[in-house]
Amino acid sequence: KRVPYPAVMLARSAVRAIKLYVARALIAQRRTLPESLVDVDLLSKVAFERHRSRTYSGRATLILAGAHRQLYAADPAADWRNLARLGYDVHYVPGDDPEMFREPGLRVLARHLITTLGARR
Secondary structure (H helix, E strand, C coil): CCCCHHHHHHHHHHHHHHHHHHHHHHHHCCCCCCHHHCCHHHHHHHHHHHCCCCCECCCEEEEEEHHHHHHCCCCHHHHHHHHECCCEEEEEECCCCHHHHCCCHHHHHHHHHHHHHHHCC
16 A cells, blocks of 8 residues: 655654654764764754854965855855954856866866965965
């Protein structure tokens, strides 16, 4: 007999909630996670919940996907203002997030990294 779709979704949701609870507990105890809990989405959620930003004492570089310019303030550094005491350099790479890591975006990304890292030696 087939299980109704809402019941299946509810069961999946319950299993995910239990996995999340167990993963949080094991991470808080600094214990190794079993293979069944090594799920990137699940661990990303736990990491995001636990993360607490601190101010960096130097200058930071933001390298952003050009396709997402509209998501940022007119001055993207303003969105990050409280995280770097000496301010920011903002660079854009053509394309969206995955395209940043393929040509021609990769070449532009490399140029920004070389310039930025070379200036900080």
